[in-house]
Amino acid sequence: MKDVTDTVSDVRENEGESGAKNSKSRDGKRQSTPRETRHVVIYGYTRRELSNLIKHFEQMLPEYVKVTVNTDNLVTNISLAGVNSGVELLRFRMNRYQQSLKDLFSEELIATEKKTVAEVMGDLLTERELTVSCAESCTGGNIAHRITQVAGSSAYFLGSVVSYSNDVKAKVLGVSRSDLDRYGAVSRQVAIQMARGAAKLMQTDCAIATTGIAGPDGGTKFKPVGTVWIAVKYGDTEVAELIQFHGNRENVIESATNHGMVMLIKLLRNNYTLQEEINDD
Numbered sequence: 230m231k232d233v234t235d236t237v238s239d240v241r242e243n244e245g246e247s248g249a250k251n252s253k254s255r256d257g258k259r260q261s262t263p264r265e266t267r268h269v270v271i272y273g274y275t276r277r278e279l280s281n282l283i284k285h286f287e288q289m290l291p292e293y294v295k296v297t298v299n300t301d302n303l304v305t306n307i308s309l310a311g312v313n314s315g316v317e318l319l320r321f322r323m324n325r326y327q328q329s330l331k332d333l334f335s336e337e338l339i340a341t342e343k344k345t346v347a348e349v350m351g352d353l354l355t356e357r358e359l360t361v362s363c364a365e366s367c368t369g370g371n372i373a374h375r376i377t378q379v380a381g382s383s384a385y386f387l388g389s390v391v392s393y394s395n396d397v398k399a400k401v402l403g404v405s406r407s408d409l410d411r412y413g414a415v416s417r418q419v420a421i422q423m424a425r426g427a428a429k430l431m432q433t434d435c436a437i438a439t440t441g442i443a444g445p446d447g448g449t450k451f452k453p454v455g456t457v458w459i460a461v462k463y464g465d466t467e468v469a470e471l472i473q474f475h476g477n478r479e480n481v482i483e484s485a486t487n488h489g490m491v492m493l494i495k496l497l498r499n500n501y502t503l504q505e506e507i508n509d510d
Contacts, residue, residue: 263319267309267327270340270349272491276300283307286333291316294326302476302483304339304346336502339494346490347375347382353497354385359434361493363389364402364427366414367441367457371486387431392423402426415440415452417469417507420460428462435497436462437489443481457485461492468492470504 274282279300287296293313299306307330311323331338340349354361363372373389376382390401395414398404404422412418423438441457448454453473460469470492474484495501 263311263313263316265311265320265323267323268341268343269307269309269327269330269334269338270342270344270346271305271307271334271337272339272346272487273303273337274300274305275303276305279305282333286329289329290326294323302480302487304487306343308343336500339491345375345379346487346494347379350490350494350497351376351379351382351385353494354435355381357497359497360385360387360432361435361437362387362427362431362433364423364436364438365389365391366393366398366423366439367443368439368482368485368489369393371482372437372439372489375486375490387433390427390430398423402430413452415442415456415458417458417460417471420458420469421462421467424460424462424467434464435493437493438462439485439489441481441485443478443485445478455481457481457488459485459489459492461489461496463493463496466496468496468501468503471507 276298279298283298290296293316294309294311297308297310299308309323309326309330311319313319316322327341331341339346344352350361361376363376365372370389370391373386376386390397392398392402395406395409398414398419399406399409402423403426404419408416408418408422420438420440423440424436427433427438428436438460439457442448442452442454444454446454448456455474455476457472457474458469459472460467470488472485472488474481476484492501
């Protein structure tokens with residue numbers, strides 16, 4: 230489900246990254262108006278959080294540059310559209326504005342093109358000739374769905390196990406039954422073993438695993454609805470994060486899906502920051 234769309238200016242733009250807007254001269258002939266479009270895709274902010282952070286950036290822009298900000302389950306596409314026949318070096322100036330956004334959101338930056346998180350992850354896997362698999366509980370196969378929406382994903386995506394029950398976690402993925410009993414299915418130990426089991430089962434270089442409580446039922450005092458453990462494996466590196474997502478069931482599933490792929494993107498780019506140690510016993 231889409232989050233609220235924050236539109237700073239109502240801009241109608243085509244899919245091209247640069248182009249021209251046609252206008253008529255006095256003699257009726259079409260004239261080309263310089264037009265440039267730039268995108269910056271970031272992850273980790275809600276619409277409300279982002280509106281405060283980007284306000285100063287918007288104020289520094291000239292009138293001929295319009296901004297559109299679309300936030301969808303913590304993934305935000307910031308679009309800049311510049312149209313002005315009287316501005317020299319429009320392309321150069323638009324590059325500078327895009328760079329300002331990249332600097333502002335350097336830690337949250339996902340892409341500088343209009344691409345989905347799954348497309349960015351797929352590009353990185355393809356460039357490095359790596360493969361990925363998934364072990365999904367609370368996301369119910371949504372990560373696999375998002376990956377396979379990308380044309381050519383068969384080159385790097387080998388498969389997914391939807392391990393909704395503890396029996397499947399144990400029998401198919403090799404998760405320790407004693408850890409399931411001791412820590413519960415929604416735990417760091419289980420998430421790591423799920424990722425490890427998927428990578429081993431499908432012989433992939435990378436793996437993403439999710440286990441959590443999407444709601445609306447199933448939450449407890451210590452593990453409320455929206456609690457999700459996400460584990461990612463890349464080679465010998467295994468990391469896990471505990472995230473508390475907000476919203477309805479669909480929001481939790483989509484947000485956990487995005488977060489898992491972003492974790493792998495950061496590992497592949499070698500700019501992943503370990504989450505502080507959390508005791509969820």
